[in-house]
């Protein structure tokens with residue numbers, strides 16, 4: 001057995017199982033999902049019920065043989081060894097020389113997880129205990145604002161991994177009955193974009209006297225977050241005085257030195273560690289602090305427990321009963337063998353409307369790489385283009401393309417018991433049943449399609465038949481969760497995190513670095529310098545400023561369009577909406 005494509009230095013494409021899967025494509029090309037779905041024995045083997053979750057892979061273009069070949073590929077790529085290396089705290093993020101241990105952020109208090117010989121679980125729980133104590137104090141009014149008012153609004157400032165995960169979970173819980181009770185009279189808002197419009201929207205209508213600001217940044221250097229933090233600090237201090245920062249601003253970061261320099265008391269800072277990647281950080285203080293302020297720590301512990309449940313499942317279950325492994329392998333099959341580079345994430349649950357944006361970052365930042373872990377340029381494309389909207393909204397938008405245009409493997413996520421129940425007298429089904437009818441129908445519509453013969457027997461006129469044919473045979477998978485609660489949201493999160501790791505492990509890439517985001521940042525910084533000099537000296541950008549003709553001309557067009565008001569006398573300049581808010 002080949003232990004590691006990494007150790008051997010070879011590419012995954014050179015493995016015998018990869019070659020076998022390539023050949024197997026010809027066999028699969030001869031099948032149609034319409035027929036595969038009639039094979040009940042096959043279907044039984046492709047439905048997995050584990051950890052309370054129903055996972056249906058019957059509409060993937062796979063047979064038992066495909067799965068066996070994929071498991072063989074997993075073996076030959078040393079998938080198990082790589083999973084273990086992650087759980088054992090090895091520095092698998094080699095380009096940053098870091099362990100990858102988001103699983104430790106949701107460990108039970110009595111678990112032991114080691115990084116460089118040190119059990120990190122006590123550190124994790126020290127922060128969690130601090131979050132509990134602080135969020136309890138804010139929620140029960142023991143911690144008050146500088147003018148003595150309770151802090152019932154929270155604005156979480158952060159971007160990327162310091163935003164999308166917490167937003168996903170907050171959106172998922174907003175309408176969940178227990179969470180609603182726990183968050184009565186409280187609000188949680190997010191400020192991510194450096195666009196001043198986002199500032200205005202985040203602060204609109206808020207009373208600074210009742211507002212707590214959480215600055216969330218792993219590095220505490222991210223340009224957007226730091227400018228937003230300075231902007232909101234100025235909003236607070238211009239109304240409540242400089243001493244308000246101590247009561248109204250707290251931070252989540254790995255860089256406690258910079259937190260202090262910013263003016264936030266390190267006592268009010270909640271740490272995490274370099275072995276938690278930004279996009280994998282929602283279970284650390286990044287998500288737990290704002291979410292505990294909104295919903296209470298006890299409920300958020302259930303979220304952690306859900307994620308932990310899937311961590312154990314992922315670590316311990318054999319491949320054939322392992323949801324993240326099966327999802328990762330079938331996705332890899334779709335991308336690398338059937339040639340489908342995109343994936344649609346389609347929750348039939350409005351509460352999960354921010355799942356796709358979150359997974360976009362987790363997946364595309366993790367697996368959108370050009371070289372393998374040894375730096376060898378890959379002869380194939382990794383990663384997937386993720387997009388999605390809740391059903392049924394997506395059906396009235398982009399489903400046309402996925403039914404008759406490009407083949408886009410779909411992931412349908414349904415919920416058995418809705419967070420909200422409505423059943424109108426006289427209606428055929430309840431509102432949630434109506435939603436779920438679409439969930440069941442769409443997967444079969446994609447799989448079966450509609451043939452010219454069927455259309456003819458429906459008396460469709462000849463000239464319309466080509467337009468109304470659905471080729472079908474379009475792969476999808478379906479997940480059903482019993483409900484959408486803090487616990488199951490934690491499970492769902494961990495399933496997606498781990499399936500992404502599975503794909504990266506097999507492609508033999510580093511799914512835990514993100515060098516591709518750097519270049520744009522460097523260039524923006526160069527533009528910033530020139531922009532400042534142009535604005536302060538009231539001049540155009542010149543060719544010697546180092547930009548090409550096209551960029552120089554575009555920047556000058558922009559500069560001409562608006563005279564900048566620089567530092568008005570005595571105070572900062574805020575949009576009208578922000579001046580209106582609060583006072």
Ligand SMILES: O=P(O)(O)OC[C@H]1O[C@H](O)[C@H](O)[C@@H](O)[C@@H]1O
Pocket residue numbers: 159160161162216217218219220221222225278279365514517
């Ligand atoms: O948490 P921060 O250090 O502010 O980083 C915020 C984000 O910055 C960059 O865009 C990274 O690519 C993301 O992975 C990260 O989540």
